[in-house]
Amino acid sequence: MTAVTVSTDLADIVEQHLGDPYDTANPRGFAAVLAAHETGRPRTGDLLPDALTASAHPTPEAWLHALRALYRRSPGLGSTVRTGLHENGPRAAALAVGACVGALDSALRVTVRHLRGRLLYGAPAIDIPQLREVLAGVHADLLLCDVLTTLAVRGEDALPAREGAHELAVLGLVPRVLQGALDRLSVLMGSRFYVREGETGIFQLLLNGAQRELFAPAHGPRPAPGPLPLTELVTAPCAAALLDPELARAAPGRVLTTPARRSPQPSGDVQQRLYADLIRRYEGARTFDLVERRIPDRP
Numbered sequence: 171m172t173a174v175t176v177s178t179d180l181a182d183i184v185e186q187h188l189g190d191p192y193d194t195a196n197p198r199g200f201a202a203v204l205a206a207h208e209t210g211r212p213r214t215g216d217l218l219p220d221a222l223t224a225s226a227h228p229t230p231e232a233w234l235h236a237l238r239a240l241y242r243r244s245p246g247l248g249s250t251v252r253t254g255l256h257e258n259g260p261r262a263a264a265l266a267v268g269a270c271v272g273a274l275d276s277a278l279r280v281t282v283r284h285l286r287g288r289l290l291y292g293a294p295a296i297d298i299p300q301l302r303e304v305l306a307g308v309h310a311d312l313l314l315c316d317v318l319t320t321l322a323v324r325g326e327d328a329l330p331a332r333e334g335a336h337e338l339a340v341l342g343l344v345p346r347v348l349q350g351a352l353d354r355l356s357v358l359m360g361s362r363f364y365v366r367e368g369e370t371g372i373f374q375l376l377l378n379g380a381q382r383e384l385f386a387p388a389h390g391p392r393p394a395p396g397p398l399p400l401t402e403l404v405t406a407p408c409a410a411a412l413l414d415p416e417l418a419r420a421a422p423g424r425v426l427t428t429p430a431r432r433s434p435q436p437s438g439d440v441q442q443r444l445y446a447d448l449i450r451r452y453e454g455a456r457t458f459d460l461v462e463r464r465i466p467d468r469p
Contacts, residue, residue: 178461178463179232180221180222180235180236187219188239191243193468200371200372203244204375218251230324230325234269234319235463237251237269241269241270241273241380244372245379245382248383261322263341264319265323267340268322268344270384274312274458277355277377277380278458279458280359282296284359302445304435305358306420306441306444307444308355310418311351311421312351313418314347314413315344315347315348317404317409317412318336339400339403343426346423352376352377352380397428401419404418422435422436
């Protein structure tokens, strides 16, 4: 796996401003965001750092990571930010989809935290092999969505010989892969999925908020992914330079481009690689996407 080298200064400022999401005394933490939402007064402007309006013309990719930092706290925060990109352009569309990777990042982190603390038969639930497979699959889905949206935000077409294939993957496939990954995490969360209290209370807000942003009427209808040359997309030189195609092909979401109905989870050495990488990032307080940004979340 290759870490992407790109300026994340703006995203880092956002993370520093928002602080540790698990700190109950943090006025910008998960508890505060959830409490404001429950009272019907969701907070937006007062949670945004001045840097989002003061920065001098950030690149589209810098915006992508800044928005992901906001979506990691609550998708509703990022939806209020204006990036200055042409709203109907392909980069803006890819940015809107790619930002939701941030919501999946937090949801995956909340799930890992929950499973580590939950005991089943005297051992942490995260030690169950089947649950590790699901977590590894979600990580693979996140990385797949990241590589497709990152290239699109840069203005790169991974497969120019197949006109429209990359754009269809971003607008039609990625939203459904992200939603499917969130749905699988909700199964692992069990009853904690819908109980809006404690450290896991933010999970449902992340899931519902991401769904609204991914499939909002304002973005227009999402095209059905249908048959896509996904293997060609992830093995294209620009994509393979960002992510090992073997890991991309292990993403359960790839099934959406086939007639199959069941999403196979990663297995064998690939599953072990994905899970080890997931835990390394979790314990090291790094994002699960390609840039591996340092974040304030406590493991």
